[in-house]
Amino acid sequence: MNDMLIAVTLLLVAATATAAVAARDPVRQALVLAVLGVALALLFTVLQAPDVALSQLAVGSALTPLLLLLSVRKVRRRGRRKGRTE
Amino acid sequence: MNHPSHLLPLLVAGPLLGAALLVACGSRLPRAAAEPVGCAVSAATAALAIHLALQSSPPLVEWVGDWVPRDGVSVGIVLVGDGPALGMAALASLLTLAALAYSWRYFDEPPRRHTGSYPALMLLFQGGMCGFAIAGDLFNAFVFFELMSVVAYALTGHRVEEARAVQGALTFGVVNSLGAYALLMGIVLLYARTGELAMTQIGRRLDAYGPPDALVLAAFVLVLTGFLVKAAAVPFHFWLPDAHAVAPTPVCMLLSGVMVELGVYGVWRVYGDVFAGPGGIPAADLHRALLVLGVLTSVVGAVMCWYQRHIKRLLAYSTVAHTGLFLIGVGVLTPAADGGVALYILGHAGVKAALFACTGIVLDRYGSVDEHALHGRGRELRGVAVLFLVGALGLAGLPPFGTALGKALTEEAAGPALTVLFVLVSTVTAGAVLRVAARVFFGLGPRPEEHAAYETTGAGERPETRRRLKRVPDTMSAVPALLLAASLAVGVAPGFAAAVEHSVSEAGSAGAFTSAHWTLAGVLLGLTSTLLAVALAALAVTRREGLPGGAWAGPLRRLQSGHIGDYVAWLLAGAALLGALTLPGVING
């Protein structure tokens, strides 16, 4: 039973990681990365690593995607301004 | 009274604390105070490193947090204070001091309310390098490897208004981070097999386990990939010219002078402590791998160096070429060669940092580092011209520079075939630097013709100082002079070479002692490469049309595309190559 659970979470992590690479649009990728963070946190909880799960939840699914989204916003905003003036 | 080994962690904690305090006082501290504080902290650390190095026979060992082993095992982190470790820490500290002195009131625009940020970053860099040098625990080495990398990215991109600077810094960051993750994967594989993290413990457990298998090979390949990315061995080297050419000059002095060499040091340390035993990688395989990569690296570096016109990029490629020579020296796997490489690294650091420092003066004076555009304009900089020329001769290995002694000792250990390579590589790289000196500072030869080539020119670079220099500040010219003098001292100071050689063999596993001294053959070889370099430079300067063999080097230059995707692909290919080179011994073993 436990093995099944671990296997399923592992496959979930692998699938989300692949999806994060395949998502070529950075906004979508940031969202998939947030899901990957949650999936990893789940895996770590199952593997009895609550400390890592907690930090993965805080960093991997909140901080990193947030930084990515803010960067996309800056880059896009720049692109729009530039488009207007040309 | 503390045992000296208890002071080892202060080599790391000192600069870090200095940096933290500089930032804490950031908004209140005037710039005139922040920079002397930075210099003082880095000088104190350098003094401590030298003080400990003098007591490092027998080698110091420190368990941080007093977790001394019981029954031969410990849960703590071990620091190693042997000659090479403390030597690298001292070198890193002295170069940081030199770079800080050079950049005294240097950058035009310290970020608002962050006057201390630049010296603080330099101190963090120093702390990271010292921590990596004295790490005896593999994961701890990774942590400080990351620390020095992270600071180096930030310092490389420090001039954020320069398009090239931020691009080079990003390339540097992505490639090195990937290398670091490979290193970490390798560490985890070793931990899974042995259940230990201290390097010597891992080595012992590997030996107890039995002959090497795929796991040991994979761990070896991953760990070496991490270090070789830092050491910029071909084909992991692409990030280096892009980063070193755009970093602020004082940062270049550190990157080329010691950070890249720390990668080579990492290879040496990890092989000696972890993989040298019967459960590790057979010596013949390491020899083959490092020899192939080293020869490739030195040849590619030398060829690319010759065809550059961007002076900082030219110097960066010469660092690649010399790193290749260091790798060959380490791959020879004899104590004599190790000692030679140590001396070579010390001599090279002084010479290369001095050359970068001179180039920085030219950049700040003329707003260009383009060999063609600067033709003859450096005539008025007499003192700088002399320093640059002396630096070029030191790079060629003119006796009695430390480079010459180190090179001679390594050549003697490496055998005649490799000696030819050593002479050729130092000839070509020094020839390129001499060519630059002749054109820029003496205006010799016709002005080279322009033709559209696949290259980075050095035009359009902005000075790093507040405004273009009218006269050269004393600090900026004194630093390269002192660095050259230090490089000279490595070769001539009585007893210094013998002491280095002794401490390196004491730290290595071989334990055989050799004596380092000048030989007639070494002096003659040094003179030969110097003369050849002068001749090569003279030949190049007198020709108007492009440099000879340009068409032949074209494909090689096209590989350096500046594209991150290419570099990542090369990194994977390089790791696979490393695996293929080491495979035979593991299959047979």
Added chain:
Amino acid sequence: MMSVLPYLVAVWIFLAGCYGLATSRNLIHAVGCLAVCQAATYVLLIAVGYRDGATAPVHSDIEPGSRPLVDPVVQALALTDVVVGATVTALLLALILQISKRHGTVDPDELSELRG
């Protein structure tokens, strides 16, 4: 199968991240792929430290010595690794913002300043 699956998943994630990094057309996306590469190291670390039927190495609600524990060392290493990953991501993103300002693009194919 179960005895190697976690390791293989880690290898897969690492290589997938490398593929994304090498073929990326957007630098922000590339940094995301680098984060994926790093996720592989977490998975490998935690997988190496796992032990069947063991519980988390925290004694606040279990009697010391009553049950087997998973390896706390790899968890500490993974914690370090998570923080390192976030900081590297932040720094690289800061550089990318400046690239977008100075080069007007974040497509690696269009960056052609440094070559040869």
Added chain:
Amino acid sequence: MSRRVRLWLLALGGAGLAALLFAACLELPGFGGDRHPYGERAVRESLARRTANAVSSVNFDQRAFDTMGEMTILFAAVLGTVVLLRQTRDEHRAQPAPAHVAPPVRRYALITLPVALLVGLYVVAHGQLSPGGGFQGGVVAATALHLLYLGADYRALERVRPVGLYEVGDALGTSAYLVLGIAGVLAGTAFLANTLLPYGTFNTLSSGGTVPLLNAAVGMEVACAAVVLLARFLDQAVEIEENAVGTEESGE
């Protein structure tokens, strides 16, 4: 290199590396195995020092030197980001228009904020007892503060978040950790030696010797660092604008 050549090179290198790593995985000790010599020693030592959370004992006592490096990396990255994202000469700050926030969102954010902040502090404080510690709690607390951006607006956030102060807090947290380490050397033992304070009673807040202190220093450092990081990126995304678009390419 053309895209095609790059893909070939990537396939070649990737295949080689994949084969090597696959072979290595087969040689790894089976997943869930019983042999963890270092781990068992670490658990023993953590009990001997009365630290209930063995992970915290490894992080802040046995391998506290790693944690020092790690927090310095964070500190360096924050400093680097501050330097890299500084306002350059060709940029100015534009006041962002106050955004309209839907009342339910505002209510949700303003209720969650204190809760999240408290959770963060709790997680920091119980680092040596239960899962969590300075890192996790610090990040949670810092992210919580940014719920204000969601709930009110950017200017409200800026008022409660004087970035300069957080930068100082970041540096002071780092210094505190280093000073605690150096105190060991000054006391005549080793750097970061956990021998200065009594180990206390197992499973209470004051157990573990210097572990809670180091943990608190890290918590402070991480919380401040995360706030500064987010602030710098928000600054770029919301406030800082270039003066005249299209002129910077021309250079000098």
